[in-house]
Amino acid sequence: MPELPEVETVRRGLQPVFEGARIVDVEQRRPNLRYPFPADFAARLRGRTVVSLARRAKYLILHLDADPVLICHLGMSGSFRIHSGESEATPGDFHYARSKDEAHDHAVFHLEDAAQARHRVVFNDPRRFGFMLFSESAALDAHPSLAGLGVEPTGNALDGRLLAGLLSGRRTPIKAALLDQRLIAGLGNIYVCEALWRAGIAPTRQARDIAADAGLCAALADAVRAVIAEAIHAGGSSLRDHIRTDGSLGYFQHSFSVYDREGQPCMRPGCGGTVARIVQAGRSTFYCPSCQA
DNA sequence: AAGTGAACCTGAAGGC
DNA sequence: TGCCTTCAGGTTCACT
Numbered sequence A: 001m002p003e004l005p006e007v008e009t010v011r012r013g014l015q016p017v018f019e020g021a022r023i024v025d026v027e028q029r030r031p032n033l034r035y036p037f038p039a040d041f042a043a044r045l046r047g048r049t050v051v052s053l054a055r056r057a058k059y060l061i062l063h064l065d066a067d068p069v070l071i072c073h074l075g076m077s078g079s080f081r082i083h084s085g086e087s088e089a090t091p092g093d094f095h096y097a098r099s100k101d102e103a104h105d106h107a108v109f110h111l112e113d114a115a116q117a118r119h120r121v122v123f124n125d126p127r128r129f130g131f132m133l134f135s136e137s138a139a140l141d142a143h144p145s146l147a148g149l150g151v152e153p154t155g156n157a158l159d160g161r162l163l164a165g166l167l168s169g170r171r172t173p174i175k176a177a178l179l180d181q182r183l184i185a186g187l188g189n190i191y192v193c194e195a196l197w198r199a200g201i202a203p204t205r206q207a208r209d210i211a212a213d214a215g216l217c218a219a220l221a222d223a224v225r226a227v228i229a230e231a232i233h234a235g236g237s238s239l240r241d242h243i244r245t246d247g248s249l250g251y252f253q254h255s256f257s258v259y260d261r262e263g264q265p266c267m268r269p270g271c272g273g274t275v276a277r278i279v280q281a282g283r284s285t286f287y288c289p290s291c292q293a
Numbered sequence B: 001a002a003g004t005g006a007a008c009c010t011g012a013a014g015g016c
Numbered sequence C: 001t002g003c004c005t006t007c008a009g010g011t012t013c014a015c016t
Helices: A004-018 A041-045 A160-167 A174-179 A189-199 A207-211 A214-244
Strands: A022-028 A050-056 A059-064 A069-073 A079-084 A087-089 A105-112 A118-124 A131-135 A276-280 A283-287
Touching: A004 A050, A004 A059, A004 A079, A004 A118, A004 A214, A022 A041, A041 A131, A160 A174, A160 A207, A160 A214, A174 A189, A174 A207, A189 A214, A189 A283, A207 A214
Parallel strands: none
Antiparallel strands: A022 A105, A050 A059, A059 A069, A069 A131, A079 A087, A079 A118, A105 A118, A276 A283
8 A cells, every 4th residue: 555654654663673773684585676676685684783774765775884875665565573572563654564475575674673673574565576785876766766856745745836836837637747756755545646636626627727736736736745644643652652552453543535445425514416336547537527617 | 758547455334 | 247448646768
């Protein structure tokens, strides 16, 4: 499921285990995920100390005390589990994290923290759309996976004026424009649908038409920032709940207004419409034809 | 340039 | 019970 809020939730869950820890060993259990693991993957990580765990868009970035930088993407079904002694937790709990099919445990990081306690961090990814790559340089903007990524929808950078500039002149449907990682980095199918519903904008409208309306751009930028911020917040609370458990309980509790609600009543007060599903660029779009114009 | 569809891969869910 | 089809949070590439 990982869109930006889920990746950020995973990052926050992993951060206390990774940061400051020494990588004692790495098990690489297959040659590739979506892409081949980097050459000498385990050997080059072994012995390094983790300086920080960052995030850019849907990418996790592990900065070490020496080259390289580890870039990790969860794809559609990637997850991490933490094993610390007796306890176990899954940071960022979603569908596939529940299945503890060890056949899909593709990489294991053995860590030792400052108090010499050992932790294992296990990467599981049934569909193997995830990947791990190295950047030889700390200048990550030069890495092919990260170069060209657009603005983060967190913080205050994304406002109506900036959004208007990004959408200006584009003939593509607004749905596709918001999914374009070169414009805004980190939105996925769920939160694009949700943001368009909040802003009352039909997903089929042309991006350039939205760009021409300053009020709409401001409303859409606000909706994007709000839905991402709320989702991160919800992920955090779910994470806390989850870490108290044995790692096997509960889905990430989403409350979607339109996503996956085809045929159900629109949740906007007084609207009375029915959520519809259409396909755009091969992907499901959920929206309310009554209040999204 | 813009848009679509396919590809990568496994698993869940629903119809019959 | 099983077999079949469809669908899934992402990204990239090939083609109109």
